[in-house]
Amino acid sequence: MTRSLSDDRPDEPADRTESDGDAVADADPAAVTGGAVPDDPGRIKVGVGELAVTSDDAVLTTSGLGSCVAVALVDERAGVRGLLHAMLPAGEEKPTAAARPAKYVDTGVDSLIAALDDAGADPRRLEARVAGGAEMLDLTDAVGPRNVERVGEVLDAAGVPVVASDVGDAVGRTVRFGPDGRLVVRAADGFERAI
Amino acid sequence: MRVDVRALGACNRLAERGAKQAAGALSDLTGTDLAVEVTGASVASGEDLAEAFAGRESIGVSVGLRGGLDGEAVLAFDAVNVDALLSLLPGGQSMERSAVTEVGNIALGGFLDGWANFLGKAIDMSPPRYFEADGAAVLPDGALAGDGVFLFESRLDATTTDLDFSIYMLPDSGPFRDLIVGKTAPAAAAGGEANGGTTSTAVPYESLSTFSSLAKRGSSNAADNIAMMTGLETSVDVSRLRFVPLADVPAEVGTEPHAGTVFELQGEPSGYLAILFEESSAAAIADAMLPMDPDEPLGDMAENALCELGNVMTSGFIDGWANVLGTSITHSPPEFVHDIGASTISPLVAKLSERQDYGFVIDTAIETEGIQARCDVYALPDERELARALDRLSDP
Structure with missing residues (x-):
């Protein structure tokens, strides 16, 4: 094994100092808006337990949905869209839900609606499209169907109509939510449909 | 400490x-x-x-x-x-x-x-x-x-x-x-008091190094079992135990199609174990195990072969754990999966996430000589039960 070293930049040692002093235990602000990373100007990747909102032409994407559920909400008139990738049905009363609301369907949908509202959408004009919630495994007592059921309940309570869905079965899905407001769902075999 | x-x-x-x-x-x-x-x-x-x-x-x-x-x-x-x-x-x-x-x-x-x-x-x-x-x-x-x-x-x-x-x-x-202990001692102590010291996630510092033995022992047992079953020379390529946010695990598996088997573990610790092959590897190893060419690359015959392989690997894996921890662990029958990699593992991550936000992931890549096949093993134990078993291990 070799390891050759050289000092290319004989600068003074850089001093890393405290800047905002926030504690690690604090809720990560990025998690509230999803912590989603814009990977190019036109595409925003939403990870597991994250959400993101856009009011421009960006395409919101989330991949590898199994039992997780994707909830896509749009206010077409305001041109504001948001996408949630939630993992579990119920976060209310869970201490971790405050730090990571998008992990759960109930707290996630509430956060998504609030974020859309902040971005200029009118919650009364929102329409929902839902994908995922597959029953991938017999081992894991129907977490997918429970996610889908919870989405229905939470959207119903919020007065948001579900205009289309592609849920259940035992199939993984990847989704794209573009500026036309349609949700493009792609399965593992490459089959795609827009809902 | x-x-x-x-x-x-x-x-x-x-x-x-x-x-x-x-x-x-x-x-x-x-x-x-x-x-x-x-x-x-x-x-x-x-x-x-x-x-x-x-x-x-x-x-x-x-x-x-x-x-x-x-x-x-x-x-x-x-x-x-x-x-x-x-x-x-x-x-x-x-x-x-x-x-x-x-x-x-x-x-x-x-x-x-x-x-x-x-x-x-x-x-x-x-x-x-x-x-x-x-x-x-x-x-x-x-x-x-x-x-x-x-x-x-x-x-x-x-x-x-x-x-x-x-x-x-x-x-x-x-x-x-000292930093870790300094930052966490109150929490660890509080957990110990509240739970009579039995369900705390605090473990002796020294037993942290036991984690790496876990990964290694389990993987080499699994590789030995594949070698015995298939007659193919098999080696463990990478074996590490990492502590990661559970939500990151599906992204780590990726969106390529994978095939393999998933198991539920019971005992101490309980949890899940997933053995995932990329499609070409899954087909290659199934082909090597079958006496005749299968009708389709990942059809019923290949599924049976991969389930059987999963069984011997998982047995090897958890025997390794049980030996290190001095506990008894059993596993469910295999469940075959064939889909987007991230999708196959997402229900396991969701189930564990009901109780914990971070998980111990044991990454193992097992390679078989002669045919190009490698797989990744994701072992996802319950953190509290793992901590308890490690804690007991250090008791005199």
Whole structure:
């Protein structure tokens, strides 16, 4: 094994100092808006337990949905869209839900609606499209169907109509939510449909 | 001395934030968007690390740390990615060494800012040193010594080009150990009181190094069982135990189609184990196991073969754990999966996430000679039960 070293930049040692002093235990602000990373100007990747909102032409994407559920909400008139990738049905009363609301369907949908509202959408004009919630495994007592059921309940309570869905079965899905407001769902075999 | 394993969760989160800062700094410098894909805290022995890095060539930048943290941080690129990196930088190829040094300096500075914030103490960085290294020599000095080190590893991904790299930080384990204990002792003590000391996630510091034995023992048993069953020479390529946010696990498996088997574990610890092959590997190994060519590459016959293989691997794996921990663990029958990799593992992650946000992931790549087949084993134990078993292990 070799390891050759050289000092290319004989600068003074850089001093890393405290800047905002926030504690690690604090809720990560990025998690509230999803912590989603814009990977190019036109595409925003939403990870597991994250959400993101856009009011421009960006395409919101989330991949590898199994039992997780994707909830896509749009206010077409305001041109504001948001996408949630939630993992579990119920976060209310869970201490971790405050730090990571998008992990759960109930707290996630509430956060998504609030974020859309902040971005200029009118919650009364929102329409929902839902994908995922597959029953991938017999081992894991129907977490997918429970996610889908919870989405229905939470959207119903919020007065948001579900205009289309592609849920259940035992199939993984990847989704794209573009500026036309349609949700493009792609399965593992490459089959795609827009809902 | 006791360490709360959840303190590793806090550290992991910190490393993740640091990596995000590093990605931001690099994005500004290169004009390329970089995303933090995965951040993991690992506890690994020098021997395991040397094996894991065998045959890899890296270039990178190292800085020494003094002040809030003592130790060394390293930013490393796979040597094969260097051209892609240089094409992004002002000055391009002609600037190789100084350009890489500059990138490393900026990214490591961003990374350490997060830690300085957390500690409330300045961290002094020594001037960056450029290096080229073979194998585990890329790791901070001292990583190969001793039998249990903390290592933080982040992978950043440039989505528009093929470039990713890792940041390794090895805090001198003495001061770092004190840091973890200092930050978490009250929580660990409170947990012990509230639960009569039985369900706490605090474990003796010394038993952290047992984690790496777990990964290693389980993997080599599984590989031996494949060899016995198939007659193919089989080796364990990588075997490490990392502590990662569970939500990152599906992204780590990726969106390529995978086939394999999933098991539920019962006993101490309980949890899940997934053995996933990329499709071509799954078909190749099933083909090698079957007496005749299957009708279709991943049809019923291949499914049966992969389930049987999964059974012997899982038995080998958990026997290894049970031996190390002195507990009894059993597994469910195999459940065959064939779908987008991330999708197959998402229900397991969801189930574990009901009780914990971070998980111990044991990454193992098992390779069989003669045919091109490799698989990844994701072992996801319940953190409380694992901590309890490790704790018992250290009792005289």
